[in-house]
Amino acid sequence: MLPRPHRVRRPDDFRRILRRGRKAGRRLLSVHALAGDDGGRRAGFVVGRSVGGSVERHRVTRRLRHLVAARLDALPEGTALVVRAHPAAATATSAALAADLDAALRRLGVLPGPHAGEPVGPTVARSG
RNA sequence: GGAGUCGGCCGGGCGGCCGCGUCGGGCCCCACGAGGGCCCGUCGAGGAAAGUCCGGACUCCACAGGGCAGGGUGGUUGCCAACAGCAACCCGGGGUGACCCGCGGGACAGUGCCACAGAGAACAGACCGCCACCGGCGCGAGCCGGUGGUGAGGGUGAAACGGUGGUGUAAGAGACCACCAGCGUCCUGGGUGACCAGGACGGCUCGGUAAACCCCACCCGGAGCAAGGUCAAGAAGGUUCCGCCGGAGACGGCGGAGCUGCGCAGGUCGUCCGAGGGCUGCCCGCCCGAGACCUGCGGGUAGACCGCUGGAGCCCGUCGGCGACGGCGGGCCGAGAUGGAUGGUCGCCGCCCGCGGACCCGCGAGGGACCGUGGGCACAGGAUCCGGCUUACAGGCCGACUCCUCCG
């Protein structure tokens, strides 16, 4: 998991981010972002039963966690994310997940345009 | 060389970069709470962690009471904390064999059911046939009808009331006889026992189904770690409907009403004759016991910690036992997360499969090794903990044994 201070842990926090945050959806995942949160930069994950069995769900969660952790420092202070995995994420590669994650984050405006220093795959810049 | 049976085991390895959790130690920070940060060390998923089909430990229900109901188990003897598990053996069935399979008590305690077909289906049944007698027809063999005898023959069925041979008879039949099969009783021997072997006698033969009701023997109190406990906090509780505002919508915000949990107030019932409740359902018996219900008003917690991991534990040796397993001695510590860690990514190697080339051994079926290329590396992840069962699984290793074929 993420270092404890960067996790979203309480059901109330999840509920607040999902309802009040802005949302951007892609084919493999969707991201809810709530700015101005007082808990620092945080992220939580929702991987439901439609994604697959226990093994598939955990694999997707771990990949997303590592991808989000690499981008956490680039987020504005006080940003809380909830990343929800879609069923297609079960068979996607990490590069594909990274592309959708970057696209969603940029659409929400929490991540600047095409950026350097990413070790993962050919991220296509689709600013929207 | 081929085909097969049983048992046991493994289930990717190494490295680079980045990253997470537990525990221990050190240093630093502080609104001092063993709170936070950094560094070092340590440990960090499985043979099924799975399905949740059983059994326990543990916790609470006062003790875990009696009967009925309900549920479970079902060859014997053992093993085990316990079990629907395991071992050995018995019986029945399958296989040439190694071996495998079996919910494997009781059908003279009772009740129910056995469709269709068939003459007849449970102390059965005369359709055809066979036989005798009577009547009619015919020269005759015989034919037709009636009365009676007959369960040996035909055909139906899953199943038709023993089998073979003979005596017997008008024809037949356990009607009678011999042998065999099966049933029951008794005796002898072996075995702890299920049971086995042998013998005698008996009536001559007795259907199946209890994974139908049921009977017998034995077992089972209920709930489950969200069990249960400690400590904080008093700001927003949940849900349905309505109104207003924002929004394209999804939805969000604010306000109001109803229901519900908690507190307060009032009323009724009750604290000698006991409200109400607990002990799974009912009855008995027992226990706790001062509150319970209604109305109105106000209007609340799945936050942290403990439980939480050292246990019927694992490994080695030895002894007892056919074995499951047990005794003794020595050694070891092997996850405790909580929106849920044990990973992400890259490289090398390994293994498997397909295609192409090509080598060695062998008469042969076939076996072994090499290069290139493409693809793949299963089933699946703790959530209180153990013992089993069942199911899923790429590929591989080891041991014992059986059958067939060939060579000596």
Next chain:
RNA sequence: GGGGCUGUGGCGCAGCUGGUAGCGCAUCACACUGGCAGUGUGAGGGUCAGGGGUUCGAGUCCCCUCAGCUCCA
């Protein structure tokens, strides 16, 4: 962690105490019409979720497995 329910033609459902599986809609063919709709007549279509067992015989009884739904704490 505990319970419960369902699985049967393409779809929605019956099937009682075991006896050889039906109903409605849909499909196809024919007829009525110039044609469509509609109606009528007829036909086809089933591993009863999968496997094993009990029984002479299993959709039904028993055991295991696989899906899906749902309730409670």
